Every structure is written in C-alpha cells, then in structure tokens.
Amino acid sequence: xxxxxxxxxxxxxxxxxxxxxxxxxxxxxxxxxxxxxxxxxxxxxxxxxxxxxxxxxxxxxxxxxxxxxxxxxxxxxxxxxxxxxxxxxxxxxxxxxxxxxxxxxxxxxxxxxxxxxxxxxxxxxxxxxxxxxxxxxxxxxxxxxxxxxxxxxxxxxxxxxxxxxxxxxxxxxxxxxxxxxxxxxxxxxxxxxxxxxxxxxxxxxxxxxxxxxxxxxxxxxxxxxxxxxxxxxxxxxxxxxxxxxxxxxxxxxxxxxxxxxxxxxxxxxxxxxxxxxxxxxxxxx
Amino acid sequence: xxxxxxxxxxxxxxxxxxxxxxxxxxxxxxxxxxxxxxxxxxxxxxxxxxxxxxxxxxxxxxxxxxxxxxxxxxxxxxxxxxxxxxxxxxxxxxxxxxxxxxxxxxxxxxxxxxxxxxxxxxxxxxxxxxxxxxxxxxxxxxxxxxxxxxxxxxxxxxxxxxxxxxxxxxxxxxxxxxxxxxxxxxxxxxxxxxxxxxxxxxxxxxxxxxxxxxxxxxxxxxxxxxxxxxxxx
Amino acid sequence: xxxxxxxxxxxxxxxxxxxxxxxxxxxxxxxxxxxxxxxxxxxxxxxxxxxxxxxxxxxxxxxxxxxxxxxxxxxxxxxxxxxxxxxxxxxxxxxxxxxxxxxxxxxxxxxxxxxxxxxxxxxxxxxxxxxxxxxxxxxxxxxxxxxxxxxxxxxxxxxxxxxxxxxxxxxxxxxxxxxxxxxxxxxxxxxxxxxxxxxxxxxxxxxxxxxxxxxxxxxxxxxxxxxxxxxxxxxxxxxx
Ligand SMILES: Nc1ncnc2c1ncn2[C@@H]1O[C@H](COP(=O)(O)OP(=O)(O)OP(=O)(O)O)[C@@H](O)[C@H]1O
Ligand SMILES: [Mg+2]
Numbered sequence: 001x002x003x004x005x006x007x008x009x010x011x012x013x014x015x016x017x018x019x020x021x022x023x024x025x026x027x028x029x030x031x032x033x034x035x036x037x038x039x040x041x042x043x044x045x046x047x048x049x050x051x052x053x054x055x056x057x058x059x060x061x062x063x064x065x066x067x068x069x070x071x072x073x074x075x076x077x078x079x080x081x082x083x084x085x086x087x088x089x090x091x092x093x094x095x096x097x098x099x100x101x102x103x104x105x106x107x108x109x110x111x112x113x114x115x116x117x118x119x120x121x122x123x124x125x126x127x128x129x130x131x132x133x134x135x136x137x138x139x140x141x142x143x144x145x146x147x148x149x150x151x152x153x154x155x156x157x158x159x160x161x162x163x164x165x166x167x168x169x170x171x172x173x174x175x176x177x178x179x180x181x182x183x184x185x186x187x188x189x190x191x192x193x194x195x196x197x198x199x200x201x202x203x204x205x206x207x208x209x210x211x212x213x214x215x216x217x218x219x220x221x222x223x224x225x226x227x228x229x230x231x232x233x234x235x236x237x238x239x240x241x242x243x244x245x246x247x248x249x250x251x252x253x254x255x256x257x258x259x260x261x262x263x264x265x266x267x268x269x270x271x272x273x274x275x276x277x278x279x280x281x282x283x284x285x
Numbered sequence: 286x287x288x289x290x291x292x293x294x295x296x297x298x299x300x301x302x303x304x305x306x307x308x309x310x311x312x313x314x315x316x317x318x319x320x321x322x323x324x325x326x327x328x329x330x331x332x333x334x335x336x337x338x339x340x341x342x343x344x345x346x347x348x349x350x351x352x353x354x355x356x357x358x359x360x361x362x363x364x365x366x367x368x369x370x371x372x373x374x375x376x377x378x379x380x381x382x383x384x385x386x387x388x389x390x391x392x393x394x395x396x397x398x399x400x401x402x403x404x405x406x407x408x409x410x411x412x413x414x415x416x417x418x419x420x421x422x423x424x425x426x427x428x429x430x431x432x433x434x435x436x437x438x439x440x441x442x443x444x445x446x447x448x449x450x451x452x453x454x455x456x457x458x459x460x461x462x463x464x465x466x467x468x469x470x471x472x473x474x475x476x477x478x479x480x481x482x483x484x485x486x487x488x489x490x491x492x493x494x495x496x497x498x499x500x501x502x503x504x505x506x507x508x509x510x511x512x513x514x515x516x517x518x
Numbered sequence: 519x520x521x522x523x524x525x526x527x528x529x530x531x532x533x534x535x536x537x538x539x540x541x542x543x544x545x546x547x548x549x550x551x552x553x554x555x556x557x558x559x560x561x562x563x564x565x566x567x568x569x570x571x572x573x574x575x576x577x578x579x580x581x582x583x584x585x586x587x588x589x590x591x592x593x594x595x596x597x598x599x600x601x602x603x604x605x606x607x608x609x610x611x612x613x614x615x616x617x618x619x620x621x622x623x624x625x626x627x628x629x630x631x632x633x634x635x636x637x638x639x640x641x642x643x644x645x646x647x648x649x650x651x652x653x654x655x656x657x658x659x660x661x662x663x664x665x666x667x668x669x670x671x672x673x674x675x676x677x678x679x680x681x682x683x684x685x686x687x688x689x690x691x692x693x694x695x696x697x698x699x700x701x702x703x704x705x706x707x708x709x710x711x712x713x714x715x716x717x718x719x720x721x722x723x724x725x726x727x728x729x730x731x732x733x734x735x736x737x738x739x740x741x742x743x744x745x746x747x748x749x750x751x752x753x754x755x756x757x758x
Contacts, residue, residue, distance in 0.1 A: 036383060045483050050467070067383055067464035081372035082382050181482045206484055236372060238380065414610035417573050421603045422623045422673050432622075436613055 046201035081236030145194035150177025295487030321392035333404030363458030407440025541732030557729030571604030609666030611654035
C-alpha cells in the first residue's frame with residue numbers, strides 16, 4: 001500500500017494546488033487594461049512604436065503589448081483572436097481580413113515607402129531606371145543576386161507583386177529566398193553584395209552598417225500604406241475591443257498623427273501621417 | 286574582426302553601466318525560468334519516484350516516453366503549446382498566450398522530461414534500503430519519500446541544474462508563446478534573437494555573455510554535484 | 519494454559535515468478551519469545567522476514583495479531599507494520615552522522631529534550647559513544663550493525679526481525695550483539711533471527727523454524743530456563 005498511497009495522495013494534492021494556481025493565473029493573466037497589438041517586425045524595429053506608445057499609455061491608462069511578427073502571422077493572430085488589434089501594411093490581405101469578418105474596419109494610419117537597395121557599384125545598372133518594373137527587369141536580365149524575404153511578410157508580398165508587374169518570373173541561382181526578417185535580409189544582402197527590396201525605416205536603421213546604397217526609389221508603386229484593424233468582437237467576444245478602439249482613435253487622431261510626423265530616424269522623417277478625415281469622423285463619439 | 290571587437294566593447298559597457306533595459310530582460314529570464322522549475326519539480330519528482338518505486342502496467346512505456354520527449358526540439362514543443370493555448374485551441378479560454386504564464390508553461394513542458402528522466406535515473410539507482418529502512422523505523426510514507434529524496438539529493442540536483450540550463454537558454458518556445466513583448470515576455474534568448482536580427486550585436490553579445498557565464502556556472506555546479514553523488518555511493 | 523501469541527501466521531504463500539518460495543507456511547510467535555529461523559541459502563528466510571515486516575507482499579496468507587481474530591493478510595498489514603521492524607543483513611545508514619541515524623528512529627514527534635538522553639543511552643548500549651558525530655557512511659560493517667541495533671532499540675518495536683545479525687562479525691562484536699539481543703528480550707521484545715549459525719544463539723532462542731522446500735519443516739524446542747514461560751505447540755494450527 002505504501003508507495004501507492006503516498007503517490008496518489010501527494011499527486012492529487014499537487015493537482016489541486018496546480019489547478020488553483022492555474023485558475024488564479026487565468027484570472028490575472030489578462031487584465032482588461034492590456035491591449036495586445038500584433039504588428040510587423042519592420043514597424044517595431046523602426047522604433048516608431050516605442051516612440052508613440054508610451055504617450056498613449058500615459059494618457060489612456062492602457063498598457064500595450066506589442067507582438068512583432070511577419071504580416072501573415074500578425075493577421076493570423078488577429079483571425080484567431082489571439083490579439084486585440086493589428087497594425088500591418090499589406091493592403092490586399094487587410095481588405096480580405098476585413099471582408100471575411102475577422103476585423104471590423106480598416107483605418108489608414110500612415111505610409112512609408114519601399115526602396116530598392118544594392119551594392120554601391122550597382123552591377124545591374126539599376127540607378128536611373130524609368131520605373132520600378134524597369135529596375136526589376138534589369139536585375140533579372142543581369143542575373144544579379146537578389147535576396148527575397150521569402151517569409152510571406154508584407155514586404156515579401158510587395159516584392160512578388162512588383163516582379164509580376166515587371167513581367168519577370170524570379171527564379172534561378174541569382175534569386176534567393178532568405179525566410180528571415182528585414183534586418184537579417186539586409187545583412188545577408190550586404191554580405192553577398194546582392195540587391196533587395198526594403199522598407200525605408202529598416203533601411204535607415206541599418207544603412208550605416210551596410211555596404212549597400214539605394215538603387216531605386218520614388219515610384220508610387222513603392223508606397224507602403226499602413227492600416228490598423230480592431231479584431232472583430234462579435235467573433236471573439238473576449239478581445240479588448242474598447243482598448244483596441246481607444247488605440248485606433250489615438251493613432252489616427254491629432255496627437256498620434258502629429259507624433260508620427262515628428263518621428264525621425266537619423267534625422268529623416270520615416271512615416272507620413274495618412275489618416276482619412278471621414279474615417280476619423282466615424283470614430284467621433 | 287573589428288566589428289566583433291567593437292560589439293564586445295559596447296557589450297561590456299552595457300553590462301557594466303547597468304543598462305536598465307538589459308537588466309530588465311535578464312530579470313524576466315530568471316523570473317520565468319525560476320517559476321517554471323519551481324512548478325515543474327515537485328510533480329516531476331513524484332512521477333520519477335513512481336517510475337522508480339512502483340510497479341504498474343505501462344511503467345516501461347512511460348519511462349521510454351519521457352526519454353523520447355527529451356529530444357523533442359523546443360520549437361515543436363512551442364508550436365504544440367501555441368496551438369493549444371491559442372484562442373482557437375482547446376485551452377484558448379485560459380487566455381495565456383503572449384503572457385509570462387505561457388512562457389512558464391512552455392518551459393515547464395521543456396523541463397519536465399529532463400526532470401523526470403534524470404530524476405528517475407537517480408532514484409532508480411538509489412539504494413532501495415533507504416526507503417525500507419525509513420519505513421521499518423516507523424516513518425510515514427511521506428517522511429520516507431523525503432528520506433529517499435534527501436539520500437539522492439545530488440542526483441536530483443543534477444537533474445534540476447540540467448533542466449534549468451535548458452530552459453534559461455531556450456528561444457523557440459519562449460518566442461512563440463511569449464511573443465517577445467518588451468518589458469514583459471522578452472527574455473535573454475528572445476532578445477538575442479531580436480537584437481541580432483536588428484543588427485544590434487552589442488546587446489546580443491552582452492546577453493550572450495550572461496548566458497555563457499550562467500552556463501559555465503551551472504556546468505561547474507553540475508560537475509561538483511555529480512562528483513559528490515559519486516563519492517556518496 | 520494456552521500460550522499467549524504475539525502473532526500467528528497461516529496459509530502464507532509467496533512466489534517469485536514461477537518459483538514458489540513459501541508454500542502454505544504457518545507458525546506462531548509467542549509473546550516475548552526468541553525464534554531462530556534456519557534454512558539453506560535461498561530457502562526463503564529473507565523473503566519471510568520481509569513479508570512479516572510489510573516490505574513485500576505475500577500472494578496470500580492469514581494473520582492473527584495478539585488479541586485479535588484471524589484476518590486476511592491485506593487487512594492486517596497496517597497493524598503489522600506498526601509493530602514489526604526488520605533489520606537488513608547489511609544495514610543501511612542514512613547519509614549523516616551516527617547521531618542523525620539514531621535520531622531518525624525516534625521520529626520527529628519526540629522533542630529534542632527527550633531525545634538527547636535516549637540517544638546517549640543507545641550509544642552507550644553499543645559502546646560507541648565516541649562515534650556520535652562520525653559520518654555513518656564511513657563506519658565498518660560491524661559498526662554499522664551495532665548502530666543499526668541501537669537504532670532499532672530506539673524504535674523499540676514489539677517484534678524485531680533480524681537477518682543474519684552475526685554474519686561477518688568478529689568474536690567481540692558478536693558477543694556484544696548477543697548481549698544486546700538478550701537485553702531486548704528481557705525488555706519483552708519478540709525476536710526472530712534468521713541465521714546459518716544456530717550455535718551462536720543457543721541459550722537465547724526457545725524455538726526454531728526450519729524452512730525447506732517452501733515449508734516450515736522442523737520445529738525444535740529449546741527450553742531455556744532463563745525465560746518464562748516456556749512455550750509449546752508451535753506448529754499446531756490454533757484457530758480458537
Ligand atoms: N525479487 C526477487 N525476484 C526473484 N526471485 C527472488 C527475489 N527475491 C528472492 N528471490 C528468490 O527467492 C528465493 C529465496 O530468497 P531469500 O533471499 O529469501 O533466501 P534466504 O533464505 O534468505 O537465503 P540466504 O540464506 O542466502 O540469505 C531465492 O531463490 C531467491 O533467488
Ligand atoms: Mg537471506
């Protein structure tokens with residue numbers, strides 16, 4: 001009897017204790033004042049959120065937990081109700097997200113742009129191209145090394161759409177998919193002397209450490225609008241919808257927009273505030 | 286080479302100057318991994334004890350199950366738990382994902398097989414007369430259990446240190462379950478992953494140095510403790 | 519007059535795998551008696567003692583404790599455990615000092631103030647006062663045996679089972695052990711000693727159980743004038 005007894009007794013005690021603990025953790029795990037924001041790595045890495053959110057937290061009393069992942073994953077988290085609000089830049093995917101009912105409504109927040117960067121000596125002669133399609137075609141023609149994010153991120157999707165517009169199927173030795181974040185990909189491109197498409201924010205943060213230069217910029221096709229979407233509370237009743245809406249209201253409101261415009265990296269403005277007046281009006285109480 | 290030197294220099298500077306963000310990350314690491322070990326150890330010890338001292342059907346299967354679990358990659362553990370804890374998973378209602386608790390759960394899952402397998406090995410090789418002598422001297426089963434634990438403490442401590450070593454340096458599960466949230470679920474390994482991906486090698490190196498130091502200490506302790514264990518028997 | 523029994527055993531069976539080690543064993547232990555258990559190597563002496571001490575489970579068996587009625591073994595086990603203690607042939611020393619080992623037998627409920635004189639007395643009993651703070655793991659085999667006896671004395675069970683307590687002991691230690699056993703007897707403890715050396719225990723024991731082929735084969739009476747009352751009828755089934 002002895003071993004068995006003691007085992008059963010202690011174990012049941014432990015189970016009880018654990019489940020009690022579990023319960024208390026579950027209770028305390030997600031206080032209402034926490035807003036969980038899924039966003040893209042590039043947004044977070046630029047430092048913008050760290051510059052903005054403390055002001056929002058101070059004035060609203062909410063605490064924002066930023067989870068930075070790829071766009072695909074961020075939207076997936078929103079779809080599953082694992083976060084309260086998403087801030088991403090992949091227009092098509094965002095619209096689909098809203099249309100399928102996972103998000104309530106997309107609000108324009110800001111935009112930045114993508115730039116094509118490459119080795120300083122520009123082996124494909126991309127500099128001075130007519131438009132971005134022209135630039136991409138030149139790279140393909142020269143079979144100049146190109147590093148793709150290859151991670152289903154917004155940047156990756158953008159890049160793929162640009163190849164399509166350029167009428168080139170990117171394949172072969174020269175085209176490599178890294179499956180990594182933007183910073184990593186820039187480092188790889190730097191090491192390999194390759195071209196890559198990057199958002200300007202990450203580029204500014206990295207350019208000093210890299211042997212790369214901007215090869216092409218300015219085509220409207222390269223503009224990169226950011227949208228913010230609250231997860232649909234009808235689908236996921238537990239989400240902190242009030243918090244999400246407070247954050248959205250702040251971001252597209254006067255203070256958020258002013259601070260976005262004031263944010264600089266290496267002395268350069270990174271994001272252009274892009275809130276639409278009619279959308280702001282929607283949120284007025 | 287100069288880049289490495291430069292980064293190392295900055296790393297030392299960060300460590301010495303007591304950079305608050307850095308120490309916050311270190312504190313989170315210790316808090317999470319410490320809680321995980323504290324919670325995992327008692328039940329793991331009980332199971333190890335049961336495997337070593339009880340004869341019941343399926344015992345062998347359980348033993349090999351736990352040694353198999355030892356070699357499951359952390360990312361797989363992380364992914365499995367992610368799917369369980371996600372709002373759409375069966376345990377979604379617990380609302381644990383992207384909290385420190387989720388990281389603790391993940392690290393418990395990682396530490397548990399180590400604790401059970403190594404604890405079982407220690408208890409198995411322990412002298413059965415310890416339990417018998419305690420019992421026949423009038424000790425209650427509970428007291429006898431603690432006697433056995435006490436007599437095998439070095440082996441068990443080795444299991445504890447090995448488990449702690451694994452979870453404090455583990456990145457996959459923590460990243461997935463915690464979400465690498467600043468000042469909340471960003472621990473040493475996930476911070477290293479992030480900082481290197483951002484090209485901030487200095488902070489990566491500073492944190493890496495802490496891990497290295499820790500690993501060194503743990504290993505030293507482990508050797509010391511295992512030496513003790515050998516001396517005893 | 520019917521003798522008073524401390525415990526009576528019947529229909530006790532135990533097998534290891536296919537091998538039947540104990541086959542319908544039955545015997546009685548009179549109160550305050552000393553029983554010698556003999557048998558060849560592998561006859562099942564250790565097995566029998568361990569079953570009596572609840573360290574192993576029998577396949578089946580019936581048990582009658584002192585004033586109670588016959589019970590199936592399972593039911594009586596708890597009572598048995600409280601009364602019976604088993605001394606390993608090679609005693610186990612807990613990691614700690616001799617004092618720690620002795621203190622253990624007193625349990626945590628005895629306050630230190632009361633434990634102190636008892637421990638001192640136990641050390642005196644085995645003539646090892648100077649070993650109090652010695653690590654028990656460093657003791658020699660004979661010394662361990664003595665510490666184990668002192669430890670058992672502190673626990674003071676009603677029935678004490680000793681597995682070859684004099685094997686590997688030199689003459690001096692053996693005498694000391696025998697003296698100690700005599701002492702325990704005089705205190706009213708019931709003893710069972712498994713041994714290959716019946717001669718060592720002459721004068722101490724008054725019954726002898728011989729295990730052979732799974733059965734308690736022979737019982738010899740050894741009238742010891744020093745101990746009262748003399749006990750008879752040891753093999754008879756005694757369902758009253
Ligand atoms: N756990 C076990 N599994 C299988 N067989 C066992 C086990 N324990 C004991 N036996 C067998 O039971 C038989 C009786 O063993 P036991 O130790 O009781 O003999 P013993 O009379 O004490 O012998 P010795 O005089 O050598 O001490 C032996 O043949 C032994 O091999
Ligand atoms: Mg034996």
